[in-house]
Amino acid sequence: MAGQHKSKLNLDRLAKIWALAERGDAGEQAAARNRAEALVKPHGYTLADVPDLLLTEGYLDDEPQPSAGGFTFYDMSNPAHQRAYARAEEKKRAAWRMANRAKMDEVLARYGSEEAVFAPTAEEQAYDAVIEPFRKAGGPGKCDTWDGEHFSPSVRVRAALASVKPWPDTIPDAIAEYEYWEKLYDDRNIADSNNQYDYLSQGADFRRWALGDLINKEIEARDISDVIIRLRFQEASQGVYNDSAIILRDLERLHAVENSQRPDPASGDIPPDRGAPAASAENQGEPENRATPPSNLDTATKRRAEVVRILNTSEGEVLSLRDIAKMTGVSPTTVANIRKRMREQH
Numbered sequence: 001m002a003g004q005h006k007s008k009l010n011l012d013r014l015a016k017i018w019a020l021a022e023r024g025d026a027g028e029q030a031a032a033r034n035r036a037e038a039l040v041k042p043h044g045y046t047l048a049d050v051p052d053l054l055l056t057e058g059y060l061d062d063e064p065q066p067s068a069g070g071f072t073f074y075d076m077s078n079p080a081h082q083r084a085y086a087r088a089e090e091k092k093r094a095a096w097r098m099a100n101r102a103k104m105d106e107v108l109a110r111y112g113s114e115e116a117v118f119a120p121t122a123e124e125q126a127y128d129a130v131i132e133p134f135r136k137a138g139g140p141g142k143c144d145t146w147d148g149e150h151f152s153p154s155v156r157v158r159a160a161l162a163s164v165k166p167w168p169d170t171i172p173d174a175i176a177e178y179e180y181w182e183k184l185y186d187d188r189n190i191a192d193s194n195n196q197y198d199y200l201s202q203g204a205d206f207r208r209w210a211l212g213d214l215i216n217k218e219i220e221a222r223d224i225s226d227v228i229i230r231l232r233f234q235e236a237s238q239g240v241y242n243d244s245a246i247i248l249r250d251l252e253r254l255h256a257v258e259n260s261q262r263p264d265p266a267s268g269d270i271p272p273d274r275g276a277p278a279a280s281a282e283n284q285g286e287p288e289n290r291a292t293p294p295s296n297l298d299t300a301t302k303r304r305a306e307v308v309r310i311l312n313t314s315e316g317e318v319l320s321l322r323d324i325a326k327m328t329g330v331s332p333t334t335v336a337n338i339r340k341r342m343r344e345q346h
Contacts, residue, residue, distance in 0.1 A: 009043045015054055044079060074326060085326070096194040107190045117191040120201060121184070123164070127203025130160040143333065146202070151337035152213075153206040161207050167214065171226045174214045175233065181208040185300045196303060196329030209337070216241035221250040238305030239312070240338060243345060303330050307338045 014036060021032035037047050045053065064081050066072045074085040097104065111117045120128075134147040134157055147154040153161065161167075168174040181204060188199035200208065216234060221227045227250045234241050306328045310316040316324065321332040321339075328335075 009040065009045075009053070011054065014039055014050065018050055018054060044083060071327075073323070076322065076326065093193045093195065100190065100194070103190050104193075107187050111187070111191075114191055117188055118199075121204075124201040124204045126164045127161055127207055128201050129203075130164055131157050131203050131206065134160070146206070150333065151340055152209050157206060158210055161203065161210070167210070169219065171215055171219050171221060171229050174211050174219060175229060178208060178211040178215060181211070182300055189300070194329075198331045198334070212237075212241055217243040217246040221254070224254060227251060227254070236301060238301075239308035240301075240304045240341070303328050304334065304338060307335050308342065311335075311339055311342060 017032050017036045017039065020028050021036055022029070024032060033047060036050055040046070040050060040053070064072050064074050064084050072088075074081045076082055076085070107117060108114060131146050131153075134154075136145050136148075138144045143150050147156050149157065158167075168177060181200060184204075185199050185208075189196055192199070198205065215230060216237075221230060227247060230250070231247055234243070234247075307324060307330060310319070310324050310327060319327075321335045324335045325332045
């Protein structure tokens with residue numbers, strides 16, 4: 001009946017039928033194989049799968065079960081888990097569409113059509129074109145690289161991207177361009193029913209990651225306003241960008257400039273080792289501080305923050321890139337990139 005859950009494969013019955021298929025006479029074998037095929041086919045298996053199904057005692061037909069903490073782990077090498085994951089994702093997308101129909105309509109109205117939302121922009125095409133000479137195709141099971149890098153742009157790739165548009169030299173300008181790419185990503189994600197794929201082209205994605213580094217630590221803050229903007233950006237990233245040392249250096253430098261302009265030299269400078277220590281990246285990543293329900297991961301920033309939270313847990317240390325990607329709705333490449341940045345910052 002429609003809407004009912006499909007019954008679990010009866011392994012005891014399958015074992016009895018398969019025994020006849022292997023050891024019965026010719027007539028019994030043919031009939032048993034037909035019965036076995038009829039039994040497993042509704043579950044997505046063929047006769048070739050039967051020996052493994054029986055050998056694993058139903059492992060390949062076991063549905064994933066939530067852990068004590070409510071998290072469901074999907075073993076993507078298990079066909080039953082693959083089917084369960086696909087069903088769960090489709091249900092989530094359907095629920096998301098119902099709750100966010102107004103957002104979807106607004107995006108489609110603004111662009112004019114769904115095709116226009118996903119059409120490569122002129123900037124994406126230009127950035128992709130200038131990094132193409134650096135591309136090296138990956139071998140079987142490996143990703144392509146650009147100038148030896150896949151997770152973030154190399155110095156030469158950055159220079160190529162700058163030939164299309166110079167890098168911003170102020171934090172507010174960098175924020176403005178970064179938010180443009182975030183908005184484009186989120187618009188495409190909304191139009192795609194929150195499927196949470198990698199929606200930017202490779203060149204645009206390199207550009208966005210480099211802009212994040214410029215804001216996080218590379219552009220020198222001109223004044224306290226810039227420091228505040230940088231700190232707000234770091235806080236909003238929830239651990240993706242968290243170079244607190246640059247904030248301290250900005251403040252020390254600006255304070256020194258202020259002191260140098262004072263008529264009274266006796267005012268002195270604040271020793272750089274005073275004050276409360278900055279919060280550690282480890283504390284920032286505690287689950288109680290960073291937990292975000294998966295149903296609320298509706299922006300790229302929130303999804304990357306969830307990756308950081310998981311990587312900072314003991315469970316995250318043993319999960320594969322693909323597992324974390326499935327949990328957070330990002331690509332394994334994005335998980336690897338974030339983990340690399342976290343390790344560099346520690």
